[in-house]
């Protein structure tokens with residue numbers, strides 16, 4: 452990783468700014484001198500924060516001054532636009548207050564692979580605001596990787612196959628393994644699920660209380676403001692090959708391929724090979740930048756331009772998230 456002072460630094464007022472870079476991924480670390488009035492600092496720097504995110508940078512505001520959990524959604528709304536509920540879920544998260552959620556609740560000794568939030572859905576957020584309410588003892592970073600740099604790093608033939616075919620996401624919702632449909636869609640009403648799926652291009656098949664879905668989505672996206680094309684999908688995360696071998700084999704034995712909680716293929720149903728998976732995982736690994744959290748830090752990212760994940764950790768850790776959608780979304 453290298454450190455540099457780019458033009459971006461001049462954009463922030465009353466702050467020390469450092470830009471960290473690794474293989475096309477940038478993280479702007481900003482330490483505000485807000486003199487106790489952190490909200491005034493955020494208001495004065497809203498334009499700079501937005502512009503930094505558009506320049507493919509994740510922005511880490513050190514010592515943000517946030518005190519109340521609800522403040523996270525207020526700030527997110529001020530900077531990013533309308534705050535969103537976490538719908539069409541793929542991971543467990545708990546609502547803390549209003550549009551503030553815990554980040555994905557996942558075993559502490561495991562990593563969460565890089566991903567663009569909800570890229571498997573039509574309802575993805577533009578911006579993510581992660582707040583560290585309690586830093587872990589060790590590890591627990593939220594790594595970021597630039598999604599245009601990831602696209603540029605992938606072999607052209609793999610990208611063109613994915614762009615031609617898209618990504619097919621398959622899911623089986625059942626109680627006790629992965630998410631139930633009630634948790635995934637936040638309802639007790641099957642008719643609501645059918646309506647939502649019909650409106651969002653998701654095929655459904657019910658078997659009692661077990662729901663299987665299939666949805667095809669693009670592998671890349673063009674950012675509506677910057678015009679940049681990025682690698683924007685969760686094929687490498689949904690694919691069963693992402694799981695440790697023992698877990699994968701156990702799941703396949705119990706559920707069969709058709710009943711896996713989640714899996715991903717090329718859009719025409721062709722399998723994604725082990726080689727292709729390791730190519731994608733390798734490109735992410737080369738471009739990932741992970742900085743330690745301190746309690747009180749706030750990480751902001753443009754979800755179309757920057758992926759995020761989570762490293763294993765020890766000790767208590769509490770990271771909250773609010774997600775927003777630009778109100779002028781095309």
Ligand SMILES: O=C(O)CCC(=O)C(=O)O
Nearest residue numbers: 554555563593760761770
């Ligand atoms: O806990 C974190 O740092 C991020 C977890 C995550 O990947 C998510 O909530 O989408």
